[in-house]
Amino acid sequence: MLADEELDLPEIGERDLVAHFTRLAHRQYSVDAGAYPLGSCTMKYNPKASEAVAALESFAAAHPSAPDSMVQGCLEVICLVERAICALTGMKRATLQPPAGAAGELTGLLIMRAYHDAQGEERSKVLIPDSAHGTNPASVAIAGYETVVVPSDLEGLVDLGEFEKLLDDQTAGFMLTNPNTLGLFEKNIKTIAKLVHEAGGLLYYDGANLNAVLGICRPGDMGFDIVHSNLHKTFATPHGGGGPGSGPVAVKDHLVEYLPGPLPTLDPATGRFMQVQPAKSIGRVHANHGNFAIVLRALAYMTSNGPEGLRRVAEMAVLNARYLQARIAGAYQMPYTGDCMHEFVASAGEMRRETGVRALDVGKRLLDKGFHAPTVYFPLIVDEAMMFEPTETESLETIDALADALIEIAAEAQTDPDVVTQSPHTTPVRRPDEGRVSNPKTRRLTADMNAGR
Amino acid sequence: MSFIPHTDADVGVMLDTVGLDSTINLFDSIPDEIRLDFPPSSGVPQALSEPELIASMKALAGRNRGELVCFAGGGAYDAFVPAAVSSIAAKPEFATAYTPYQAEVSQGVLQALFEYQTLICRLTGMEVANASLYDGATALVEGVALAAAVTGKSKIVVGAGLNPRFRQVLETVASGHSWDITSVPLEGGVSAWPSIDGDVAAVVVQHPNYLGCLEDVGLVTARASEAGALSVVVTDPISNGILKTPGALGADVVVGEGQQLGGALNFGGPYLGIFATKDAYLRQVPGRIVGETVDADGKRAYALALQAREQHIRREKASSNICTNQTLMAIAATAALAWLGPQGLRRAAESSSLLAHYLADRLCEIPGCSLATTAPFFREFALKLPLPAADVIERLADEGFLAGVDLTGDYPDFGDAMLVAVTENRTRQQADQYVEAMNKVIKK
Ligand SMILES: Cc1ncc(COP(=O)(O)O)c(C=O)c1O
Numbered sequence: 001m002l003a004d005e006e007l008d009l010p011e012i013g014e015r016d017l018v019a020h021f022t023r024l025a026h027r028q029y030s031v032d033a034g035a036y037p038l039g040s041c042t043m044k045y046n047p048k049a050s051e052a053v054a055a056l057e058s059f060a061a062a063h064p065s066a067p068d069s070m071v072q073g074c075l076e077v078i079c080l081v082e083r084a085i086c087a088l089t090g091m092k093r094a095t096l097q098p099p100a101g102a103a104g105e106l107t108g109l110l111i112m113r114a115y116h117d118a119q120g121e122e123r124s125k126v127l128i129p130d131s132a133h134g135t136n137p138a139s140v141a142i143a144g145y146e147t148v149v150v151p152s153d154l155e156g157l158v159d160l161g162e163f164e165k166l167l168d169d170q171t172a173g174f175m176l177t178n179p180n181t182l183g184l185f186e187k188n189i190k191t192i193a194k195l196v197h198e199a200g201g202l203l204y205y206d207g208a209n210l211n212a213v214l215g216i217c218r219p220g221d222m223g224f225d226i227v228h229s230n231l232h233k234t235f236a237t238p239h240g241g242g243g244p245g246s247g248p249v250a251v252k253d254h255l256v257e258y259l260p261g262p263l264p265t266l267d268p269a270t271g272r273f274m275q276v277q278p279a280k281s282i283g284r285v286h287a288n289h290g291n292f293a294i295v296l297r298a299l300a301y302m303t304s305n306g307p308e309g310l311r312r313v314a315e316m317a318v319l320n321a322r323y324l325q326a327r328i329a330g331a332y333q334m335p336y337t338g339d340c341m342h343e344f345v346a347s348a349g350e351m352r353r354e355t356g357v358r359a360l361d362v363g364k365r366l367l368d369k370g371f372h373a374p375t376v377y378f379p380l381i382v383d384e385a386m387m388f389e390p391t392e393t394e395s396l397e398t399i400d401a402l403a404d405a406l407i408e409i410a411a412e413a414q415t416d417p418d419v420v421t422q423s424p425h426t427t428p429v430r431r432p433d434e435g436r437v438s439n440p441k442t443r444r445l446t447a448d449m450n451a452g453r
Numbered sequence: 454m455s456f457i458p459h460t461d462a463d464v465g466v467m468l469d470t471v472g473l474d475s476t477i478n479l480f481d482s483i484p485d486e487i488r489l490d491f492p493p494s495s496g497v498p499q500a501l502s503e504p505e506l507i508a509s510m511k512a513l514a515g516r517n518r519g520e521l522v523c524f525a526g527g528g529a530y531d532a533f534v535p536a537a538v539s540s541i542a543a544k545p546e547f548a549t550a551y552t553p554y555q556a557e558v559s560q561g562v563l564q565a566l567f568e569y570q571t572l573i574c575r576l577t578g579m580e581v582a583n584a585s586l587y588d589g590a591t592a593l594v595e596g597v598a599l600a601a602a603v604t605g606k607s608k609i610v611v612g613a614g615l616n617p618r619f620r621q622v623l624e625t626v627a628s629g630h631s632w633d634i635t636s637v638p639l640e641g642g643v644s645a646w647p648s649i650d651g652d653v654a655a656v657v658v659q660h661p662n663y664l665g666c667l668e669d670v671g672l673v674t675a676r677a678s679e680a681g682a683l684s685v686v687v688t689d690p691i692s693n694g695i696l697k698t699p700g701a702l703g704a705d706v707v708v709g710e711g712q713q714l715g716g717a718l719n720f721g722g723p724y725l726g727i728f729a730t731k732d733a734y735l736r737q738v739p740g741r742i743v744g745e746t747v748d749a750d751g752k753r754a755y756a757l758a759l760q761a762r763e764q765h766i767r768r769e770k771a772s773s774n775i776c777t778n779q780t781l782m783a784i785a786a787t788a789a790l791a792w793l794g795p796q797g798l799r800r801a802a803e804s805s806s807l808l809a810h811y812l813a814d815r816l817c818e819i820p821g822c823s824l825a826t827t828a829p830f831f832r833e834f835a836l837k838l839p840l841p842a843a844d845v846i847e848r849l850a851d852e853g854f855l856a857g858v859d860l861t862g863d864y865p866d867f868g869d870a871m872l873v874a875v876t877e878n879r880t881r882q883q884a885d886q887y888v889e890a891m892n893k894v895i896k897k
Pocket of ligand 1: 208
């Protein structure tokens, strides 16, 4: 059972290790370095005070299986964030176990399934709009449902007529982002909710875009039954180069008994925090309490802002997006005319036909100009989509500089398209060959650690 | 304390540009009936300045018993985190970036993840690894999903030595997949593996198991493969410093909790889901994978590989729904493994295993204490107690120890028992003091 040979791990001193990672860090863009208008991801500034809070030793050293009496502080943190999430979304209770948005989706869908099971109903499908994020259909499939795609209308909103046709007694629920992934508010949301509920389904809110409506309106009041939020987006926890995140799921009264357990809860009789198992719980969705240190940072952020401050966040997020859109509207095609909320989707479709410059190229050229690129090619319903979400933490000067850079790129596309299609020119590497890493003949997915350093 | 930089004058200029009178008009597309006049105040914490915030959070932290010397494990360990590793993981270039979709400005994260995949393959003895999953439990679920997809079967056989919380997460997700999970009971602390039926998709073995015992992984992988099932081995990364790797023992899929590699306890998260498998199953691997390639000038470069498996391309046909993962933890694990090196990892495994055996021997000298298992163990053991475990844990806290994890609920057959873990952070002196404290508590 004992190994006969030593593992093949790097043998380097601490000095070289630190130098290696410092070099890597120099080859990495980040929010701390500058604007990151990556749509749908809410790449706002991550306050340093939240990091200081997360570093507090008595939180960092808390063991997840310690008896409740020894971790009252942690349990209180979870309960405080749960309360705030419920207040901001208009829901009754929430679980903080899901470690990211997609995990929240799966949790919500399993709650949906448990709810229908308890009604003695077997429903087979979940509706999602054609503008939905890829995690939505993937989560639907894992939850054992069939995905049915609802088309958007010319305004970029759920096509109500088509929606009604697709909705039936096999519909377990409808998953919607609001504002949707085009950055537009689904103004018919009350009608949609009514229709879903009349058909016996549940309405699920993908909270990726909650930043737009913080303190302005609440999914609960719109008629949603299940809401996930992303603490790594709306509540400014750092994205970690791709994670960790946190995707709490909040539900209305009629679904509380299905929430994952255990659920940290205040015992009003003793004033102590304890862990409770909801009556018909779907079970655990994480081995512990979720990404606690992310939840803690979110609490620090909420507490820094307070209720008024959070509403101000939504206002400035929307103002920044609206302003950026207005500034570049002359240079880029805007496929939808509705007022955008915290983000908007432009199209490089016409630009491509006229000049050969694609959305991808605009994004790459933006890297040369010192900014991160927008999200490109999502949502799928927009040709050559470029989704911009500036977030509220970028100043007017920064938004102006970003707008100027984008306008310059549009001009370059006309006058010197090669400079755009060949971009970036200033980054450490240029257009890595992505085909090569997927081709079985050429791909290299692991390497000799000590080579080529 | 706000993080919004706009002055009133800025807001004025911007509103003018977009043709609005007031910020409130920004929300005109939202129907009045659902608009709030004021933000919800009850339930949302009131705003604090930075010094007030720190003070209030310190007060909250003070409600934990933060001073206890940790002998608890069960999937979450008081691991030693070198200062260099903390410093690397705290670099804002890594911490405040997102998914490396724009490879040109993400070579740092991409190369770190490529190195992570490489080290995970070496550590587990497998051929391919992904760039991380959420935690050990969800990694297990993904491993089982891979096995079910590859075999087209739905029966899952699980050793009772699997972390009960992993098992619970597996059961939760099984409801969507209609997986049928059966248990293999324990004998002496290890699973008594039966022969495997032909309709089984996955055989799941944790090694060392939840009770610290070493399972017969070679037997499991052989039986699984004879039956046409895939073996899914839940590994402990530190144990691989001295034990044969799961790959060497024939594993088809290796998953595990990587928190011990550079991660703090953090009340259970963020942790690190390790996932590695054979090249043959690459297309079914969940989550992101980074590959080495060349750029337009022929320079070495890194990029996301095989994205056609992922949800943003394949949607409902994707191999998994995961998008945001645990990249920062993977970077910390990479730094931790490189910091340790092969000898360092071996030393951590050996020294904690030795100390765990010393501690177990000394505790078993106490009347009423004995091991609940007979199989060889690594650095964690199930201790039978003459008193209810909850009481022992509560009383040992007064002596300055987090004594272990109560096993009574999950393993009722043991009677009063708890799981005691020793990491490389524990010293002989602490072990002696622990024994002394246990003596005192039990004699009372
Ligand atoms: C609209 C939308 N839904 C869901 C998700 C998935 O969230 P996560 O990456 O946290 O799993 C995203 C993330 O990018 C998103 O933009």
